[in-house]
Amino acid sequence: MHELSVTQSIVEACLKKAGGAPVLRVTVEIGTLCCVMPDALWFCYDVVTTGTSLEGSELVIVRIPGRTRCRDCGDDIAMHDLLSRCPCGSDNLEAPQGGDELRIKSMEIEETA
Amino acid sequence: MCTTCGCSKHAHAWVTDLATGKVTAIVEPVDHDHARIDHRHTHPTHHHAHPHDHSDSPAHDHSPNRPHTSGTTIDLEQEVLAKNNRLAERNRGWLEGRNILALNLVSSPGAGKTQLLERTIHDLQNSVPISVVEGDQETVFDAERIGATGCRVVQVNTGTGCHLDASMLARALTALNPPRDSLVMVENVGNLVCPALFDLGEQAKVAILSVTEGTDKPLKYPHMFRASSLMVVNKIDLLPYVDFDLDACIAFARKVNPDIDVIPLSATRGDGLDRWYAWLNARLTALFETAS
Numbered sequence: 001m002h003e004l005s006v007t008q009s010i011v012e013a014c015l016k017k018a019g020g021a022p023v024l025r026v027t028v029e030i031g032t033l034c035c036v037m038p039d040a041l042w043f044c045y046d047v048v049t050t051g052t053s054l055e056g057s058e059l060v061i062v063r064i065p066g067r068t069r070c071r072d073c074g075d076d077i078a079m080h081d082l083l084s085r086c087p088c089g090s091d092n093l094e095a096p097q098g099g100d101e102l103r104i105k106s107m108e109i110e111e112t113a
Numbered sequence: 114m115c116t117t118c119g120c121s122k123h124a125h126a127w128v129t130d131l132a133t134g135k136v137t138a139i140v141e142p143v144d145h146d147h148a149r150i151d152h153r154h155t156h157p158t159h160h161h162a163h164p165h166d167h168s169d170s171p172a173h174d175h176s177p178n179r180p181h182t183s184g185t186t187i188d189l190e191q192e193v194l195a196k197n198n199r200l201a202e203r204n205r206g207w208l209e210g211r212n213i214l215a216l217n218l219v220s221s222p223g224a225g226k227t228q229l230l231e232r233t234i235h236d237l238q239n240s241v242p243i244s245v246v247e248g249d250q251e252t253v254f255d256a257e258r259i260g261a262t263g264c265r266v267v268q269v270n271t272g273t274g275c276h277l278d279a280s281m282l283a284r285a286l287t288a289l290n291p292p293r294d295s296l297v298m299v300e301n302v303g304n305l306v307c308p309a310l311f312d313l314g315e316q317a318k319v320a321i322l323s324v325t326e327g328t329d330k331p332l333k334y335p336h337m338f339r340a341s342s343l344m345v346v347n348k349i350d351l352l353p354y355v356d357f358d359l360d361a362c363i364a365f366a367r368k369v370n371p372d373i374d375v376i377p378l379s380a381t382r383g384d385g386l387d388r389w390y391a392w393l394n395a396r397l398t399a400l401f402e403t404a405s
Contacts, residue, residue: 002276002307009193017189024184035309035336046401082335082369095371102193107186 003040003046006102011048014107021109023057032080033066033099038076066099116124127282129268130288131260138271139284180286189282192262202288204314208297208320212404214397215297217277217313220321222303222329225347227255229321229380229389230298234262240399242295246285247258248277248302255300265289277305279314294401305334311398317342324348324357331366338366343374343392350379 014026030036038061045059065078068087070093077086079099087089126139160196192198208215218226227247244265248258254394256268267288269281291297299315301308308318320341322330325348331338338344344366346359363375378394379386 002310005274005276005278005307006310007194008195011191013191013195015191017187025170033195083332091368102189104189104193106186106188106190108186110184 001040001044003036004044006036007044008059010054010104011045013056013104014054014079015052018053018107018109020053023054023107025058025060025108026054027060027105027107028060029062029064029075029101029103029105030075031064031066031101032097033082033096034102034103038063055094063101064101066096068093070094118318124272126269126271128281128288129256129270130267131253131256131266131268133287137284137288139281145173169176173278175367185264194310194312198297200283201314204279204282205311205316206314207283207286208316210297210315211291211298212400213291213293213294213295214393214400215299215313215315217299217301217308217315217318218321219301219305219308219318219341220303220323221305221326223381224303224323224326224333226300226303226321227258229347229378231262232298232386233298233389233393234259234264236386237296237393238262239378242292244289244295244297245295246277246282246289246299248281248300250274250302265291271302275302275304275313277301277313278311282315283330294404296397305330305337309336309340314401319345320364321344321345321347324351324355324359328356328358329361331362335369338373339370340401341370341373343376346377347380347390348376349377349380349384 001112010026010028014023019113022093030041037079041061049055066075067076068079070088071078072090072092073086073088075086077093079082079096080091086092086093090099128137128139132289137378149327171275176277205332218230220226230245233319234245237243245259247259247266247268248270248271249255249268250273252270253268254268258267269277269280276301289297299313318341320337322344324346331344346362351357352359359377366373366375374392376385378389380386
């Protein structure tokens with residue numbers, strides 16, 4: 001399950017940046033055409049963060065759809081998976097743009113009084 | 114995996130050099146220690162909401178049972194796979210500097226990667242030096258098969274891991290020490306999902322699919338076929354005995370990747386191997402001409 005490696009990378013990067021401060025929330029952007037499953041990330045996140053300053057923090061996943069253009073009707077459409085069709089019924093689509101994001105956007109750390 | 118926190122600190126892959134028997138562990142550096150901090154959050158039961166929001170705006174998924182408490186926001190804007198991608202670029206430069214063509218062979222277990230390699234080494238090793246990196250969770254069986262051809266080979270065992278990553282290939286290349294102006298074949302762990310995401314620094318991924326696996330496989334595992342430059346359809350000698358539609362399979366692969374090359378072949382009987390060798394030779398020639 002590659003989501004474990006992906007989660008380890010996210011947690012390593014956040015721990016480094018947080019420098020020991022308790023983390024409340026981590027926001028990541030995952031493109032809809034990227035082969036990473038949100039459910040598996042959440043599952044791994046709980047395992048990987050246990051015993052760290054990220055334990056109990058929330059993982060927020062923002063899905064970014066890929067964009068493409070239908071070669072039949074000309075509409076610009078969002079792609080939610082690699083086998084998406086245009087609402088007009090056509091699957092004759094241009095190569096998707098974007099949707100392959102896999103990025104740690106930000107995190108929130110607890111404010112110290 | 115480490116049972117304290119789930120990190121990879123105590124998990125490792127290892128490289129076995131078949132010629133010397135030397136085994137080297139690959140331990141990933143981990144940045145955090147295991148000091149427990151003051152826990153302000155209990156570990157809640159997880160009922161994550163993940164609405165299948167098909168609006169055009171980015172969906173924002175988070176668990177409903179965790180209230181939005183505010184803290185200080187720190188922007189990271191960092192690629193999750195930045196570390197792997199940096200190492201992959203380093204591998205790519207290392208290979209280019211030595212004028213080496215490296216291919217990443219990916220497939221389900223049992224599609225015939227090792228068989229295709231054995232045959233390729235047998236037929237081409239007098240025209241170009243070939244060496245092999247074998248990836249499997251456990252055992253050196255495949256490396257022994259490749260070693261029996263007289264080819265230089267190292268085995269990477271990933272343990273619980275389901276894919277090779279760039280740091281594993283870096284270690285393997287150090288152990289393998291392939292000659293300049295040569296071909297390095299990397300046989301990834303048999304898995305049509307995870308290896309799609311991890312750049313190793315190879316020049317191209319080659320997806321191998323066998324006719325016993327089903328016509329619709331490129332649609333069922335689209336990420337791998339999208340990431341690959343070539344689809345080899347192996348075991349075509351079995352076409353009379355299985356329900357496999359070669360034309361439909363190729364159409365499915367081109368649906369997810371319009372640019373993918375396709376070569377149907379039989380690694381055991383030899384049909385189609387000439388096209389596979391021509392594909393390899395074209396890439397080798399292009400590489401060697403660029404360097405000269």
